[in-house]
Amino acid sequence: MASPSPNLRGAALMSASMAAFTLNDAFMKGLAGEVPLFQAILIRGVAVCAVLVPVAWWRGALRLPGGGDALFVLLRTAAEIGAAFLFISALFRMPLANATAILQALPLTITLAGALFLGERVGWRRWTAIGVGFLGVLVMIRPGTEGFDRWSLYALGAVACVTLRDVATRRIGAGVPSLTVATAAAVGVTAWAGIMTLAGRDWSPVGGPAAWQLAGAVAAIMAAYLLSVATMRAGDVSFVAPFRYTGLVWALLLGLLLFGEWPDGRTLLGAGIVVASGLYTLVREARTGRRMPRAGPDLRGLRPR
Template structure:
């Protein structure tokens, strides 16, 4: 069998990463039926942070000297990660998996829009058309002003805002800052917040033989997903690999139907398709290398 090229291996790693992230979301949503969200984040985060720290040690990430400026940016990014995790997972607990996943896929479009509005980037009509397509797709999923609209859709959109701010913060990091170190800082921040929240509110529910494996599985999967996301950035061209992030939508559709019995209505499917097309056009038009090697898929 012929050896796979870098782009082919990168595509496989990206698809595996998206599968792991979506499976993690599925287990978190299932565990949320009997456990408070913050307790899930605390348990998952403790396991995941230990795993990520071990990966960082193996990659030699802790030997890198980090400037004071980069430390500030890492702290800011970690706070954005905290906001994204809270709003995304709260929406996930109250929305169909496919809907919230589709809204999260607007990220390439929101990054383009913010780049134009605040960073002075120049965008042609094709990418503006892509942003417009994604916006229409978002409206089809959220359905503002209709009976099916609720606050949880706004939570998902706020999560997109935090993820956008997180990725923009990454652009300012020095190239020598290891991505695994940035990921560990975010994981520890979310975990500490979840532990404090749980301790203050006393919201600790019994961990049983049913929900315990779900949380443990989520911790293993999110650790695997972060590892894969790091490896993705080291293999292949970003322009060739990034479009495969949309396989997460396929996983969300299948798992949402198989596990929760949720199959999106036609307007949601059309909206998800428009978001995917808009994102793919944006990624295709933007073939420049990433600004920083620390950029990684969201969760």
């Protein structure tokens, strides 16, 4: 039997990565009301660092780079901290699919940031797609209506932080190991959560279902990271990238099965507009010369830690 093509393998890996990221989100959401926010982030972060730090030390990547690269690594870590706090705060208080749907605006915001801050060329078609996509976001969050709350703004804030993270990542020199960047972010998020936990003196005993959910979140996020790395090495980016939107399908299914949630019609309409705009943007990027022979930096995890 013939082995699958690199594109099909890349699509399968991307879909599995999005499933793992969404499963992590579901586990974290399940902790709402059981474990304080910062404690949950701290415990998960300690477990992730317990894996990443020894591997980084073994590979000689446990060091901060010099010069301007250090500044961008620190900026990326700060953006990671903001994204983790804002997205998990939103996740604790709004439906899983709604938070995930807002996150689907990331390809649009990253394209916008690339044009504004990195000098990347964006034609009128992609500018139009970005504008239409942002209209879709407005349809979802409904500012000025009864369906609007501040947690939607938290989710949007997470989108802004992940966009900043992506811009900072692109400014880091190619000589800086990816493992160094990932470890710095994981340690930064964990240290910040520890400081916030101590400052708030908010700690609850963890046992029973909460302990299993935290273990599930750790396993899911580690699997997501590994699958993301594998995705970068398989398939053409123009073929693989659209499969990141399978995360929304997983969020709909898990939200319904685990929490009895289903978005209303306006949220689904807005999500559809955002996804369609994002898909068009990805296709245009592939056609206008931003495509890469293999999945690269643009396919890095779009999820906050």
